[in-house]
Amino acid sequence: MMRRLTVWATLAAAAWRIGAGMPQSPADDPSLPRLEAALSSAPDDLRAGNDYRMAIIRTGQYDRALAFFETLATEHPDAANAHLNYGFAYVDKIPTAGSISQVILANRALTEFSRALELRRSWIGYYTRGNSYLYWPKIFDRTRLGIADLEEALRMQQADEAHAYHVRTFIALGDGHWIMDEAEKAKAIWRAGLEQFPDNAALKTRLGATPSALKALINDTYDSSRRVDTNLEELWAR
Amino acid sequence: MTLPWTAAAAAAVVLTLGLPSGRTSIAFEEIGVKARVAIRHHTRVFKGPYADVLGTFTSGGAAVAVADYDNDGLEDVFLTDSGAGMHCHLLHNDGHLHFTDVTAAAGVGGGNDRNAIVSDALWFDYDNDGRPDLLVARFGTPILYHNERNGTFKDVTAQSGLAAFANTIAVVAFDYDNDGRLDLLFGNYFKPVNLFDLGDPHVLPTDLDNAANGGGVTLWRNAGGGRFEDATARAGLARHTGWTLDVGHGDFNNDGLPDIYLACDYGTDRLFLNNGDGTFREVTAKAIGFDTKKGMNVDVADYDNDGWLDVYVTNITDEYMRECNMLWHNNGDGTFTDVARETGTCETGWGWAAKFGDFDNDGWTDLFVVNGLRSAGPETYIPLMLDMIVKPGVDFSDLRSWPAIGNRTWSGYQRKKLFRNAGGQAFQEVAAAAHVDNDRDGRGIGLGDFDNDGRLDWIQSDANQAALMFHNVTRGAGHWIELKLIGTRSNRDAVGARVTFETPSRTLIREVNGGNGYASQSSTRMHVGLGADAVVRAIRIRWPSGLVERVAAPVDRITTVREGDAR
Numbered sequence: 001m002m003r004r005l006t007v008w009a010t011l012a013a014a015a016w017r018i019g020a021g022m023p024q025s026p027a028d029d030p031s032l033p034r035l036e037a038a039l040s041s042a043p044d045d046l047r048a049g050n051d052y053r054m055a056i057i058r059t060g061q062y063d064r065a066l067a068f069f070e071t072l073a074t075e076h077p078d079a080a081n082a083h084l085n086y087g088f089a090y091v092d093k094i095p096t097a098g099s100i101s102q103v104i105l106a107n108r109a110l111t112e113f114s115r116a117l118e119l120r121r122s123w124i125g126y127y128t129r130g131n132s133y134l135y136w137p138k139i140f141d142r143t144r145l146g147i148a149d150l151e152e153a154l155r156m157q158q159a160d161e162a163h164a165y166h167v168r169t170f171i172a173l174g175d176g177h178w179i180m181d182e183a184e185k186a187k188a189i190w191r192a193g194l195e196q197f198p199d200n201a202a203l204k205t206r207l208g209a210t211p212s213a214l215k216a217l218i219n220d221t222y223d224s225s226r227r228v229d230t231n232l233e234e235l236w237a238r
Numbered sequence: 239m240t241l242p243w244t245a246a247a248a249a250a251v252v253l254t255l256g257l258p259s260g261r262t263s264i265a266f267e268e269i270g271v272k273a274r275v276a277i278r279h280h281t282r283v284f285k286g287p288y289a290d291v292l293g294t295f296t297s298g299g300a301a302v303a304v305a306d307y308d309n310d311g312l313e314d315v316f317l318t319d320s321g322a323g324m325h326c327h328l329l330h331n332d333g334h335l336h337f338t339d340v341t342a343a344a345g346v347g348g349g350n351d352r353n354a355i356v357s358d359a360l361w362f363d364y365d366n367d368g369r370p371d372l373l374v375a376r377f378g379t380p381i382l383y384h385n386e387r388n389g390t391f392k393d394v395t396a397q398s399g400l401a402a403f404a405n406t407i408a409v410v411a412f413d414y415d416n417d418g419r420l421d422l423l424f425g426n427y428f429k430p431v432n433l434f435d436l437g438d439p440h441v442l443p444t445d446l447d448n449a450a451n452g453g454g455v456t457l458w459r460n461a462g463g464g465r466f467e468d469a470t471a472r473a474g475l476a477r478h479t480g481w482t483l484d485v486g487h488g489d490f491n492n493d494g495l496p497d498i499y500l501a502c503d504y505g506t507d508r509l510f511l512n513n514g515d516g517t518f519r520e521v522t523a524k525a526i527g528f529d530t531k532k533g534m535n536v537d538v539a540d541y542d543n544d545g546w547l548d549v550y551v552t553n554i555t556d557e558y559m560r561e562c563n564m565l566w567h568n569n570g571d572g573t574f575t576d577v578a579r580e581t582g583t584c585e586t587g588w589g590w591a592a593k594f595g596d597f598d599n600d601g602w603t604d605l606f607v608v609n610g611l612r613s614a615g616p617e618t619y620i621p622l623m624l625d626m627i628v629k630p631g632v633d634f635s636d637l638r639s640w641p642a643i644g645n646r647t648w649s650g651y652q653r654k655k656l657f658r659n660a661g662g663q664a665f666q667e668v669a670a671a672a673h674v675d676n677d678r679d680g681r682g683i684g685l686g687d688f689d690n691d692g693r694l695d696w697i698q699s700d701a702n703q704a705a706l707m708f709h710n711v712t713r714g715a716g717h718w719i720e721l722k723l724i725g726t727r728s729n730r731d732a733v734g735a736r737v738t739f740e741t742p743s744r745t746l747i748r749e750v751n752g753g754n755g756y757a758s759q760s761s762t763r764m765h766v767g768l769g770a771d772a773v774v775r776a777i778r779i780r781w782p783s784g785l786v787e788r789v790a791a792p793v794d795r796i797t798t799v800r801e802g803d804a805r
Binding site for chain 2: 097098099100101103104107137138139140141223224225
C-alpha cells in the first residue's frame with residue numbers, strides 16, 4: 001500500500017511542482033502566433049479566444065496569454081468576449097500560483113467577467129461569473145453574488161432554446177444554495193434540473209448523496225487549488 | 239558500557255508494562271495550573287502608527303524549551319515572554335509534576351527590552367562542561383547565559399561574539415562541522431531592521447507567496463573558548479533571504495552529517511545537505527521542489543520506520559486559504575514526496591509547532607500540532623485583508639498598506655490536532671478523545687517525560703495566553719526505553735547522535751536534535767516506544783564523532799550512555 005501511496009503522491013507532487021511554477025520546458029506551440037493573429041482580427045470571437053487559451057494551457061505560457069489579452073482588451077475595449085477570455089486566462093493561471101496570488105488572479109478574472117457583462121448581457125457571461133463566485137470561500141461573502149448571477153443565467157436560458165450545457169446552471173445554482181446552507185433550495189433546483197435533464201449524472205449524484213458525501217463533493221468541486229475546466233467547446237457542440 | 243540511571247529521580251521511574259493491543263487510546267490530562275506552569279505569555283505591544291500591524295507580525299514568540307539544567311534527573315522548563323518589561327520563566331521540576339519558578343535566583347528572566355523582543359529559547363551545552371547553557375533568541379541581539387552549576391546563570395553574550403543584531407524567530411544547536419562543539423543556526427524573520435525605530439515602513443514581505451526580502455539565516459560556528467563566529471557565507475547559506483520561521487536539522491541522506499531544512503513564510507522552504515567540509519549545498523529543487531506556502535515548523539522523524547528521516551512542515555489551511563501541511567516522506571534517493579493529504583495530516587488550521595513523539599509507545603511515531611493565530615473578538619480580519627490584497631498596485635511590504643486588526647480575530651479559536659500513527663501509512667486524528675483539543679493560540683510544544691514514567695508529556699506555549707501542560711495518562715502504553723546520551727568526543731549533548739533499536743518486531747531509528755520544531759525545544763533525552771516487545775535485540779549508537787557503539791539498555795528504564803564506554 002505504501003508503494004501505491006507513494007507512487008500516487010509522486011504524481012501529485014509532480015503536478016504540484018508544475019503548479020508551483022517549477023521551471024518547465026514548455027514546447028513553444030507553433031500555432032500560437034497564428035491563433036493570436038486570428039484573435040487580433042476578430043477580438044470578439046469567443047471560440048477563437050477559447051482555442052487560443054487551450055493552446056496556452058498545453059504550453060504553460062499563461063503570462064503570454066495575459067499579456068496578449070490585456071493588449072487585445074485595451075485595443076478593443078468594446079469586445080465583450082475579449083474581456084471574457086481575458087478573465088478565463090486569469091482563471092487558467094490560478095493553479096500555478098501561490099495561495100495569495102490565486103486570490104489576486106481570481107479577483108482580476110471577476111473584474112474582466114464583469115466588464116464583459118457590462119458590454120453585453122449573455123448567458124455565458126452570467127454563468128461564468130456566477131460560477132466563479134462559488135469558488136470563493138464563504139467567509140468572503142461572495143456566494144450570494146454568485147447565486148444572483150446564476151439565477152439570471154437561468155432566466156435567460158428559460159427564454160432561449162434548450163441546450164445541453166444549460167444543465168450547468170442548475171448544478172451550480174443548487175451548489176450555491178447548498179454552500180449557503182440552503183439545502184432545500186439546493187435540492188429544489190437540482191430536482192428542477194433533473195426534470196429537464198433526466199440523465200444528468202451530476203444532478204443525480206447530488207440528490208442521492210448523504211450530507212457528508214455531498215459536503216465532500218462540493219468541497220472537491222470548488223477546490224480552488226485544482227484546475228478549473230474553462231474549455232467552452234461544449235457551447236459549439238452539436 | 240551503559241550506566242543505569244542513578245539520579246534521585248530514578249526512584250520515580252514507573253514500569254509501564256501494559257501491552258499495546260493496537261487499540262490503546264492515547265490520553266492526557268491538562269495539569270498546567272496544578273503543576274504551576276500555567277504562566278501567561280504576552281505579545282509585544284508597539285507604539286506609533288504601525289503598532290497594530292507590527293504587533294501581529296511579531297506575535298510568534300511564545301516559546302518553550304525543555305532540559306534538565308541541574309542534572310537532577312528531572313526535566314526542567316524555560317518559558318519565554320515577549321511583553322515589554324515582562325520576564326521569561328525558568329521552572330525547576332521538583333518531582334511529582336510540580337514546578338517552582340526559580341527565574342529570579344537563576345538570573346535568566348531578562349530580554350524584553352525597549353528595543354528587543356524575546357522570541358525563542360534553546361538549551362545547549364556550548365562549552366561541554368556537562369551543564370546545559372541557555373540561549374535566548376530575540377528580535378534584537380541574542381542573550382547567551384552560561385550555567386554556573388549552582389542554580390545561577392551568567393550572561394556571557396558580550397564575550398561570545400553573538401551580539402549581532404537580527405530579527406531571530408528560531409534557533410537550533412547542532413554540530414555542523416563535527417568538531418565536538420555545538421554550533422547555532424538562527425532563523426531570521428524580518429531583515430535586520432530595528433522594528434522599534436522604523437524610518438522606512440517597507441519592512442514586510444514584498445510578495446505573499448514568493449518573498450525574498452526576509453532575514454534568511456545566520457550560522458554561528460562555535461570556535462571554542464566560549465566564542466562564536468559568523469560562518470553563514472562560508473557555509474553557503476547567505477544567499478537564502480527568505481522569511482525564515484523555523485529551522486530544523488537531521489541526517490536526511492544517512493551519511494552521518496547533519497543537514498538543514500528551512501521552513502519559510504511567504505515562499506519556498508529550502509533544503510541543504512552537508513558537504514562534510516563546513517559547507518552546505520542546496521538541493522531544494524531536486525529534493526522537495528519550490529513551494530509558495532507559509533512554512534511554520536520543521537520537525538524531523540522516521541514516521542514510517544523505513545530508516546530514513548522524514549520532515550513535517552505546517553502551513554496555513556483555513557477556510558480562506560487551503561495550502562495543506564507537508565509531510566515529506568524521505569524516498570531515500572535524494573528526493574522527498576509530500577504525503578500529507580494521503581496520510582491525513584494535511585489540515586491543521588493556521589499551524590505553528592508540530593512535534594513527533596510516540597505517545598502510546600507502540601513503536602510508531604505520532605504527531606501533535608498546535609495552531610491558531612489570534613483569538614479575539616467576534617469579527618474576523620479576513621474581509622479587511624481581502625480588500626487589501628486585491629487592491630490594484632498594493633505594496634505588501636508597506637506597513638501602511640495593511641489595515642489595522644483592532645480586536646478582530648484572525649484564524650483564532652482553532653482546535654489542536656493529535657495524529658495517531660496507524661502503522662506508518664496513515665494517521666488518525668484523536669485530539670478530542672485524548673483531551674488535548676484546546677483552542678488556545680498555540681505556538682510551541684516542548685516534549686519531555688516530566689515524571690519519568692516512560693510516557694511522553696508536553697508543555698504547550700501559547701501567544702498572549704497561559705501555557706498548558708499535558709500529562710500523559712495513556713493506559714496500556716507499550717514498553718519503552720529512554721537514553722540520556724553523553725558525548726565525550728562528540729558534543730556533550732550528543733546532538734546528532736543516531737540510535738538504531740532492533741526489536742523482534744521492527745527496526746527503529748531515533749536522532750537527538752538540538753531544538754527542532756517552531757518556538758520549542760524538546761528534551762534531548764531519547765525516547766522510544768517498543769510496543770509489545772519486551773526485549774531489544776540490539777541498540778547501536780552512531781555518535782556525531784563517527785564512533786559506532788553497540789550498547790545494552792534495559793526495557794522500561796531510563797539509561798545513561800557515555801560515548802566510548804561500550805568499548
